[in-house]
Amino acid sequence: MTILYDEGQQAIATESRRVLEARTSTDALLPLLESVGDYHRPFWDTAKEQGWTALALPEAHGGLGLGLIELGLIAHQAGRSLSGAPFLTSGFGAAKAIELYGSDAQKARWLPALASGDSIGAIAFAAGPDALPAQPDVTFTDDRLSGTARGVSGGLAGDVAIVLANGPGMPVLALVDLNDVERTPVPSFDNSRCVANLSFVGAPAETLAVGTAARDAALHILALQAVVTAHEQTGGAEVLMEIARDYALTRRAFGQPIGAFQSVKHRIAELYGLVELARANCIHAASREGAADFITAAAAARLSATEAYDTAARDCVQIHGGIGVTWDLGLHLHMRRARSLAIEQGSSLFWEDVLVDRLAGEAA
Amino acid sequence: MTILYDEGQQAIATESRRVLEARTSTDALLPLLESVGDYHRPFWDTAKEQGWTALALPEAHGGLGLGLIELGLIAHQAGRSLSGAPFLTSGFGAAKAIELYGSDAQKARWLPALASGDSIGAIAFAAGPDALPAQPDVTFTDDRLSGTARGVSGGLAGDVAIVLANGPGMPVLALVDLNDVERTPVPSFDNSRCVANLSFVGAPAETLAVGTAARDAALHILALQAVVTAHEQTGGAEVLMEIARDYALTRRAFGQPIGAFQSVKHRIAELYGLVELARANCIHAASREGAADFITAAAAARLSATEAYDTAARDCVQIHGGIGVTWDLGLHLHMRRARSLAIEQGSSLFWEDVLVDRLAGEAA
């Protein structure tokens, strides 16, 4: 697949950017930080209304039959304007898991609802720093889940979750309806992510895959989500670079714009480099879905995008000086988002290992 | 012990600097790079004449009874003016091994000769990247050494070596007379280090320590040498920072001294920081000889000094532009020395592990 966007794809980028910039604002997002469990409903309504929830799902089940490239373009714009909820990525992961590993019944039950956005999906693989634990905290016996999945993004609002569980002697990838599951909200530094601990007490669950297949499936889902998140991170880094540049052009010190000082201008130029490397890796990874090197490409995109967003958050605030650390200016929204996106779908530590295992031929 | 230099110590620094600056020059050092096995004899003659070889050895055996602090001051100046041979450090290591773990006979046989500099000592612990290998390449059986110690600095000119060998079921720290031992010169990027492979074919050797004691002894010797080398690295980094600053003050571009461009002035300021941190760690480590935290202090000094010298070499050359990479200007002498000192006495990878084992309470 080519890595040049066609006209349709460029239109998706332009339109989603227009809509998001019109409907999101710092003032709307700041209060969400101070309440646990709320998310930015206008963002989610927009995602549903614009069909972004259906974008990458199969037409047979209410989707639009497009792919990672198109969803990535939306995520990039969502990253620029600080998406108000994590459901686009978490729902996509859940839907792909059901599409790829589910039964016809499961597809019929969940895909249309996930495509319309009426149902919200969540992914519960991680145990703390282990994005794909060999021994998950949740156990699966007799088609029931027990134990607690900690720190699940979107978990507080989710209707269905895909869980990596500890089955009888082997891992199990399970689908669970969350409506009767107890969730404890986790107060976090980025509360609109709706993070929750999911406590399963013999919750009925259905098997999607078992054994090595379960782990491989989970990694594949994680990689698909990681590519979407990498686009979102790149969008965030890109807008921070632009904000830093604009500020450096207008803010004056010692009688000239601070952008004339090399410590500032070179730092912004370095950000440009990080953003373009991340963008290039994202475009490449999105074009490799289904290819043998997809996991490798996804890892590269994820690593460079995380570095770009964290660095842009650090540097953009630093370039702003005192005003940059005020609550009202809201640059800390990007600082916080850079960190929450950095730990969702596995941290850099995890993706470095995934990548090197493959480069060294230690894994598929 | 205090970390403020007294007058005597300051005099050592001033005098050794004066002598070394008078007797070394880039023109004398450049040709050494292109011949294998030569070293800068005027440097070594000076070291003997000035009593630097005797400085840190016990008075009872022809030494001056001073310590790491004084030897460190000499090493710092030697680093500034690119010492013409590695024997000051290698001989010190060998002598300390004999002083601390040798018999009276061994002390009588070797210490006076090492103190006068008539004999040259070498240390052969490493096997490639392993500064203290669990399974050394050299074996020790029936008081004889067999096998090859690779890449021994000073080995080409050494009269006596301290070898970490593979004894019967346990490591052995052995003393070996090199006069009948075959040495193969190793052409290196810093030839005055007199690097050689020592091939032992049943060479008669004497035991200094065995088992865990042997490893502990070897690490202690390595740490003592590392502190000396750290001073030398700091001296090299310091002089490179000064060279960079002087060049930035005189060289003009776009109508002003390049030191007025923040990319240049901030880089030199960062070098200042690295040099001062390394210096502070060196002074601290030298003052902790014999204390429980000596290994930790030595590791910190070694790590910060290696970083300072490598970074200063990179940045000083970069600040010079084209002229910086010419053979004749000789900045590459520092580039090369920064790297050879970085791998002698164990690389940063080794010292990071030594340090963290202790910080995490996994060792001593």
Next chain:
Amino acid sequence: MSDLETYRAKAAAWLESMAPTYGREARKGLAEADDLELGRRYQKAKFDAGFAGINWPTEYGGQGLGHLEKVTFDAEEMKHGFPNFYFGISLGMPVPVLMQFGSDRDFVKERVLKALQGEEIWCQLFSEPSGGSDLAGLRTKAEPDGNGWKINGQKVWTSWAHYSDYGVIVVRTDPTVPKHKGLTYFWVDMKAPGVTVRPIKLAGGDSHVNEVFFDDVKISDDHRMSPVGGGFAVAITTLMIERYVATDSAGFGPHLDLFVDLAKDTLLNGKPAIEDGRIRHQIARNHAMRSGLDSINVRARLMMQAGMIPGAEGSLNKLVAVRSRQKLSELAIDLQGTDGFAFDEHASQKEDWASSWINAPTGRIAGGSDETLLNTIAEKVLGLPQDHRPDKGIPFNQIPA
């Protein structure tokens, strides 16, 4: 046992005895107002026990001891999490400057004593919205008014102004001369008519810094603490004290031991993270950096004790320590993975990684940004040329805004 060790033991014992009443546990869950009240009582207790103004002259209620005793006490005090930071700036910069430059000595003495006992708090009114790192570019002006002066303008980033009784302030008294030459240094009554304090909420959620507005605030000339037009020099003295006070090799973040503990308690790929080379690398590098700063600080104290002037390397602490604390805190969050989301905006940045991370940028900007510190080192220490400054030598009122 050396005198200093005796002193340390005495201090440690007293602090130990105060911990139950004023320490970390006692403060848990207190609203800021109550915490401040507790702080005032603790400061009074220090005064009564002879641990306030340790290195200040006895005539001003101090103990007349040396900088070493002060530093020794501070190191011990830091362990208990006392509510002493409300007075940190007050007793750190403005009050010492008042002692040095205040004209009415009786007034000075009274203020110093009340400040030492925690009854009064002083703030420092330097930064302005237009200013950034360009202190001398400030615009707040004082015009002659009868025998005194009339102040108009706005200050910003003023710590604890909302609790302060007095403040020291630098203002422009002559806009027709180059910017450094037109400044004068005064003290002001923060309760005087025309002074308005508005707290600024920071990225981490707290609000200890403020905007302060001056509308026709009238002061008499005895408030003046510098020659007219000679305020910049006094202001720099203050900033120098400030830079020197800032020596915590942890960069005002958590101690490295806390990271080591986290790495030992966290499983990465089924093994303790402390065995992972990436984590080990960061621990080793941060330890080396911090031990270097500690050694620099110890040496500086020994030199001062020996009557010598410490080197410029003291200015490195804030630059390198806070910058690396920021990245280490991010790594600590990565290391906790999905457990790293958890956040308590009231947690201490010396004990909590998320709090350390979110507040680190403030540390890299307040009291001299990284870039300002690098320029200072390059110019003042290494003698490198000053940056191009188009406004140099130009009358302030002719510099384009």
Next chain:
Amino acid sequence: MSDLETYRAKAAAWLESMAPTYGREARKGLAEADDLELGRRYQKAKFDAGFAGINWPTEYGGQGLGHLEKVTFDAEEMKHGFPNFYFGISLGMPVPVLMQFGSDRDFVKERVLKALQGEEIWCQLFSEPSGGSDLAGLRTKAEPDGNGWKINGQKVWTSWAHYSDYGVIVVRTDPTVPKHKGLTYFWVDMKAPGVTVRPIKLAGGDSHVNEVFFDDVKISDDHRMSPVGGGFAVAITTLMIERYVATDSAGFGPHLDLFVDLAKDTLLNGKPAIEDGRIRHQIARNHAMRSGLDSINVRARLMMQAGMIPGAEGSLNKLVAVRSRQKLSELAIDLQGTDGFAFDEHASQKEDWASSWINAPTGRIAGGSDETLLNTIAEKVLGLPQDHRPDKGIPFNQIPA
């Protein structure tokens, strides 16, 4: 199989067949003069086989194909270590510029054909001792002399000048106007009287760059390739080609696979180094960086193929790739420990870590230093202000040296 793949297969097969005669093995131990002779024969063989001037017009002996075929061939060619670098600059910049701007077309055609067949080599005479990154500050002058010109001055860093038959040169023809406006672009016969070439030995030990001195070198006006005073624009064209040619995500150092192999073959603490997180971190980061650059380069080619102009991100390659190659090479030496001392000054920097390390600084400076590239990105791409340049607009002969 796409046309391009067919082309790749055809090229690969031919290159394979040439490897025994001209490849890495055949060159082992050759003195440089003999290696150059082999290179000339190889270049002739390329010409005869239709692989020279792949994307050049057929009337000049080229193949009239696209940039994609050129890039495809180069990628395949790189695998065999042919002695083609002697012609890299000649055919990369000066000869294309001659094709574009040379006035005497017959002369031009003859030169281009001989250059394509390896018979003649061209060099590029830009940098000067006083210049550094300030190209327009050059001092070598050409004064009117009869109907022609007389050149006096010195150039430096001229690659392969000691083997060159001709060169392109930028000189100052008017010192009384601002520096960018007084330059003119010529070609010169390197064998002409008054031209002296002196090789410069570099840090790594080799000497492919030179100082070139011009003493009253007389040239006729038909050597002129730009309007009088219009030389800077032509020079910039050349530099742009140069920057674009420089796209190797390995930064002209070893492929990352070689580092992975080293890490697999090296024991660290008794375990393969590839299992050590510190090594894994560097492998992962370097791979991510390089794959990003590769993707940027592929996209740029696709855009050119589609008749679009690639984005400025192409300029990132040299900046980030060479810089990180330098540090990776240092790590590779650390990883070999005492085995890392070994050094062969004739080893290829694409295959040997020590050689890659010692030559990396040259890569970070030649063809635009890191700082110049950052300024270009900041100013040309992001629209940030130019640095303060006191010499701006001042007549060249009034700028203090």
